[in-house]
Amino acid sequence: MGMKRLVGNAVFTALLGMTVLGASAGMSQAQAATVRDNVPSTYVVVRGDTLWDISGRFLREPWLWPEVWRANPQIKNPHLIYPGDRISLYYENGEPRLRLERGQGGVVKLSPKIRHIPKREAVPPIPLEKISAFLKEHRVIDPALINNSPYIIAGDDTRLISGAGDTIYARGQWSSYDTYSVYRKGQRYLDPETQEFLGLEMISIGDVKLERLEGDIGVMRVLSANREILNGDLLLPADGGAITTSFQPQPPTKDVGGVILAAPDGLRNIGRNDIVALNRGSRDGIEPGFVFGIERRGETVTDPKTGEPVTLPGEEGGLVMVFRIYDKVSYALVMQAARPLSVGDLLLEPRG
Numbered sequence: 001m002g003m004k005r006l007v008g009n010a011v012f013t014a015l016l017g018m019t020v021l022g023a024s025a026g027m028s029q030a031q032a033a034t035v036r037d038n039v040p041s042t043y044v045v046v047r048g049d050t051l052w053d054i055s056g057r058f059l060r061e062p063w064l065w066p067e068v069w070r071a072n073p074q075i076k077n078p079h080l081i082y083p084g085d086r087i088s089l090y091y092e093n094g095e096p097r098l099r100l101e102r103g104q105g106g107v108v109k110l111s112p113k114i115r116h117i118p119k120r121e122a123v124p125p126i127p128l129e130k131i132s133a134f135l136k137e138h139r140v141i142d143p144a145l146i147n148n149s150p151y152i153i154a155g156d157d158t159r160l161i162s163g164a165g166d167t168i169y170a171r172g173q174w175s176s177y178d179t180y181s182v183y184r185k186g187q188r189y190l191d192p193e194t195q196e197f198l199g200l201e202m203i204s205i206g207d208v209k210l211e212r213l214e215g216d217i218g219v220m221r222v223l224s225a226n227r228e229i230l231n232g233d234l235l236l237p238a239d240g241g242a243i244t245t246s247f248q249p250q251p252p253t254k255d256v257g258g259v260i261l262a263a264p265d266g267l268r269n270i271g272r273n274d275i276v277a278l279n280r281g282s283r284d285g286i287e288p289g290f291v292f293g294i295e296r297r298g299e300t301v302t303d304p305k306t307g308e309p310v311t312l313p314g315e316e317g318g319l320v321m322v323f324r325i326y327d328k329v330s331y332a333l334v335m336q337a338a339r340p341l342s343v344g345d346l347l348l349e350p351r352g
Helices: 003-009 051-058 062-068 128-137
Strands: 042-044 086-092 095-101 138-141 151-155 167-171 179-190 197-214 217-225 234-236 260-262 275-278 291-296 300-302 309-311 315-325 330-337 346-348
Touching: 042 051, 051 062, 051 086, 062 095, 128 138, 128 197, 128 275, 128 315, 128 330, 138 179, 151 234, 167 197, 179 217, 179 260, 197 234, 275 315, 291 330
Parallel strands: none
Antiparallel strands: 042 086, 086 095, 138 197, 151 167, 167 217, 179 197, 179 234, 197 217, 260 275, 275 330, 291 315, 291 346, 300 309, 315 330
């Protein structure tokens, strides 16, 4: 069955908003989902599962889940999966398919009494708590944005360190906002090949409220702080970018090249569920949900016979999925890691 037919069949609501993209003109070739060896015919979802984990129990290519998912029209909200639900594997015209049967938690008996029915939480596509926490503390900006931004000059009693509940003083060009986020400069992202400046990482320290202005000096109260606020820290409007909570895993639509640019938390050995920065962004066609294979760059050695430099084959390392994009940089979550990943590892089309 071709991708075109798959797309035609996928008029259903796909898993957490995931739809089959089909054969895109920019994609090098359509991928077909393959079933793992010794795959279970049925799996009962448990609390703590993610959709990526469930898909990986059945498929070698978890990002191709939408191609094999078949919703049951008799089930309410078939695109949502809950603990206790049963996922079954079957074949249709020789191709693998997955379907859902609601667990006992979905059965509600009617009675004349008013009862509180606890709300069940659907299984998330990936660990959203980690992503949400990360995005609350990290953003990438153009340095021009901070040229005239207010900055902290002193705390109570001219203290150098301030915390929640303290009064602080800041100076700069003020906008119409009355609440600000406190940021500290992080890494300067430079493209490792071109040395182009890609953006400045900013780390959120806390939130403050502007109480009053006296000239260009603002008197502010610290609302919250996740670490000590220091003189020189910057004030910026809170990041208005919404945190996307549904992702559409898909292979990239074209070869974008690129590498792991940095590990924002300073990790040296990057593993599953860690977050990395990539040196590709929206200008390169990157979209949320793009899944990349990661490969360690092969070493260059000298041929002992000819004296020629020879580059050895790279080593597959894992998979990452993009969840936040900026113009020249994006953040991705490590979904699989066969070995510790490193800054400088290459981005490739994912392989099962």
